[in-house]
Amino acid sequence: MRAMQLDAPRQPLQFRDLPIPVPAPGQVLIRTRACGVCRTDLHVVDGDLTQGKLPIIPGHEIVGEVVELGPGTTGLASGQRVGVPWLGYTCGQCRYCRAGHENLCDRARFTGYHLDGGYAEYVVADARYCFPLPEAYSDAQAAPLLCAGLIGYRALSMAGDARRLGIYGFGAAAHIVSQVARYQGREVYAFTRPGDSQAQAFARELGAVWAGDSASPAPEVLDAAIIFAPIGALIPAALQVVDKGGRVVCAGIHMTDIPSFPYAILWGERSVVSVANLTRHDGEAFLALAPRVPVRTEVEALPLTQANEALAKLRGGQVRGALALVP
Numbered sequence: 001m002r003a004m005q006l007d008a009p010r011q012p013l014q015f016r017d018l019p020i021p022v023p024a025p026g027q028v029l030i031r032t033r034a035c036g037v038c039r040t041d042l043h044v045v046d047g048d049l050t051q052g053k054l055p056i057i058p059g060h061e062i063v064g065e066v067v068e069l070g071p072g073t074t075g076l077a078s079g080q081r082v083g084v085p086w087l088g089y090t091c092g093q094c095r096y097c098r099a100g101h102e103n104l105c106d107r108a109r110f111t112g113y114h115l116d117g118g119y120a121e122y123v124v125a126d127a128r129y130c131f132p133l134p135e136a137y138s139d140a141q142a143a144p145l146l147c148a149g150l151i152g153y154r155a156l157s158m159a160g161d162a163r164r165l166g167i168y169g170f171g172a173a174a175h176i177v178s179q180v181a182r183y184q185g186r187e188v189y190a191f192t193r194p195g196d197s198q199a200q201a202f203a204r205e206l207g208a209v210w211a212g213d214s215a216s217p218a219p220e221v222l223d224a225a226i227i228f229a230p231i232g233a234l235i236p237a238a239l240q241v242v243d244k245g246g247r248v249v250c251a252g253i254h255m256t257d258i259p260s261f262p263y264a265i266l267w268g269e270r271s272v273v274s275v276a277n278l279t280r281h282d283g284e285a286f287l288a289l290a291p292r293v294p295v296r297t298e299v300e301a302l303p304l305t306q307a308n309e310a311l312a313k314l315r316g317g318q319v320r321g322a323l324a325l326v327p
């Protein structure tokens with residue numbers, strides 16, 4: 001099969017012809033139809049995340065068709081379209097798993113990081129972590145639902161019942177989350193990198209009541225903020241725009257260091273919280289909700305062989321909505 005593989009951090013992915021993987025008991029073999037390109041892939045490729053396996057095939061927003069079941073695998077059928085998310089395995093036995101927090105599992109394994117992912121024509125996945133996908137979405141349109149959507153939705157849930165919601169970084173996750181937030185009756189205030197008038201216009205098209213530079217003051221005091229951009233300096237910035245009792249939710253897996261800041265901007269029972277991974281329950285809840293909103297994803301599809309170009313576009317902030325690779 002054709003695959004794009006990372007040998008070492010900060011190297012370009014290599015185009016390879018690899019054997020088609022064989023599904024183990026409990027797994028399925030999936031023919032990839034589209035795989036989203038997520039900022040977490042960039043953190044893997046750029047060496048910000050260092051606990052994964054190498055070489056690795058990145059990609060954890062996989063849409064594909066089940067073509068073979070491993071021995072004893074149940075729950076999925078050959079020919080079925082499924083999505084494979086970031087959460088690829090949990091132990092089911094640690095105290096987090098037993099408490100319903102499998103996103104925090106001590107022995108979790110993640111797709112495209114510990115387990116080969118979707119930048120390839122085929123992938124194997126544990127059937128228990130695959131999701132059936134809503135029919136309303138094409139393969140490429142469904143891809144960003146699987147991480148930008150799922151983890152964005154978890155971040156939105158952690159913002160509680162905040163009515164005036166700030167969103168920092170208007171990429172794939174924000175373009176989905178802002179639609180859900182509006183559906184829930186919230187007002188979205190979109191903060192982009194300074195001068196990014198295209199992202200600000202995109203945010204307004206998707207219903208943001210205000211869009212502006214992350215360095216500029218918000219027009220209103222906000223009830224909560226979600227930070228999707230991987231920039232630690234946005235945490236004190238967001239704390240300064242949320243009201244007493246407000247929450248700042250950090251949705252990314254990696255951020256640059258947080259600069260020191262005066263305690264006064266945290267005081268007033270403001271809080272800062274991170275979002276880690278997803279549970280299968282998050283996935284089921286979001287994939288049921290998305291077609292009801294309905295969430296419309298804007299996806300630029302590129303051929304699998306252009307994975308390096310796709311990552312460069314994402315790194316440079318040149319993406320409107322989301323990117324997906326199509327084998």
Ligand SMILES: [Zn+2]
Nearest residue numbers: 091094097105
């Ligand atoms: Zn566990």
Ligand SMILES: [Zn+2]
Nearest residue numbers: 038040147148
């Ligand atoms: Zn992701």
